[in-house]
Amino acid sequence: MAYILDKLVVLFRLPKVVANDLVRFWTIDDHFYCDLVKSWHGYHPALMQDNYTLQTEQGISFYLGFGTYGRDYTSNNMDAKLEFNPAKVGNSAWFKNLYYLLVQRAKFIDFRRFDVAIDLPVSRTQLRMLKDNRKYTLLDYGGEDRTEYLGVRSAHGNCKLYNKALEMKIARNLTRLELTLDYSNSAWNEFERIFPRVLDLHSISPPDGLHGTDKVLYLACAADPALLRELPFRTKKKIEQLLATTAQFIKPDKTSYESILTEILTFGNIVDVEKWANLYDTDEELPEEWTKPKMFIADEGEQQKF
Template sequence: MELMDKLPIQYAVEVVHWNSFRPGAFREQFSIRHQDGTSFWLGAVLNGRKPEWGRVRIDFNPNKVAGHAVFVKLLSFLVLHTRPMHRTIKRYDLAVDIPVKRFDVFLVKDSRAYIERRHGQEWTQYLGAQSSHPGRVKLYNKTVEAKLDYPLTRLEITIDPTTSFDDLPWPAVYYLHTLQMNMDDFKATETERFILNAILQGCGSLNQLGRKTREKVQSLMTRYVSYIELSSGDYNKIMNQLYGYTRGTVVTTPTESDKPPAPPEPPVPDWVREIENEELSM
């Protein structure tokens, strides 16, 4: 608590504190907001039959706050005052940005619960439980969400870090190269595009099509369809970085916006400036 109380003085951050007495929640909760608008959350004292005073949880987006000095200070404090076997990663969100228009990217339904929401250019698809449970998948229009001036679609999946690469509940997500499709001489009709999407979504198979249509759809799949995949090498790199936060080995660079504003210089009387100028001219 002493450390949290000193943060607004030592750094140019806003610390908001509140209490929660709900069972399973953390009693002391803090939101730390930086000058650039980014923030992270910290909770201490887990509520239960007996409060667990030594339990602390931190929730953050490394792409946004890992370089801030106040975050580095708090993370270093937690690493220093805990045992290695007690530092765990509960879950994390893996995001993949696809530089393609949202309506050219598709999420294939599987055994998980499926929800879809559309409103104008906002089209979001979900797989899995309606919360941050592992296995939750979200595909949405990042251009609209972040008010960007270029096409961008984001795939997010919540992962349990104890999951091996082979057991990763990776969704089937693909996108169509529609710009290339429209520019090439190998044109596709609206009907053929509909059939292509239906096949990719698991509605029927190529064997149900006539020979000419089957050959055309097969050519479309080869030329204009790409799947979003994750290699085992990339997954291992992500895991190494992830557990670096529990070991305190992740190198971060504090940002200038964390520094408290410098106090204004006291005004200098004119007679003092005249004396200084005379001394410089001698």
């Protein structure tokens, strides 16, 4: 069972000139701050005003947006949102250049949200995520192609269970469980609280005294949990209860999760303590020295330290 930091969302409050300078660099095809793949304007509260898909020297894409939708930026500062997969772009020199620039020019920084991916070497049909008080959604296209969701997409406490092997087009059993957490509410006890109940059915055995039709249904549904939907309500609840009391549950691992939190902190080790703030609660203006149109260039020593 492998834990992976799958996505990190970082918010910045920056001078407007930073966005202008970066767009100019991308326009002249300068690779120092990554390559521009595409750009678009946002017209929805969930989006930023100006959005960019960028690419590292290895061809790995990530997202950067400027300007919160619906906000009138009459002052010299604006907000920016960076979303990236640390496992993919963390070693990119181009990405480090861009990240260092954003950190150095920012007045305030906020680690907003992150995703934890847990890879399980188990067939997708052998895992079942149980519904709790969160919204439950199932997309079932038959066989191994099924995805279960708990919670609200991209919100704290959202969970997703899907066939990663099918997505990667590899011939082995690999199911991924993803959890989304707000960084401000990411202590171990909170991770443990929102961790979903996922039944692992591949190693179950029928309880003593189970015979006849119930045993046949138990074994059939253990092999293919989708069959539960075909059963009458009372029978379904009975078999579900038997499976829940005899199957093992996937359990959260504290050491692995704490290693994720440590990895996130590596992206904060170059941030001045005074810059940390919740951007949703901070409305301070940028001082004059931050708004001058001067492009920051990190020297070699600083980049090696990062």
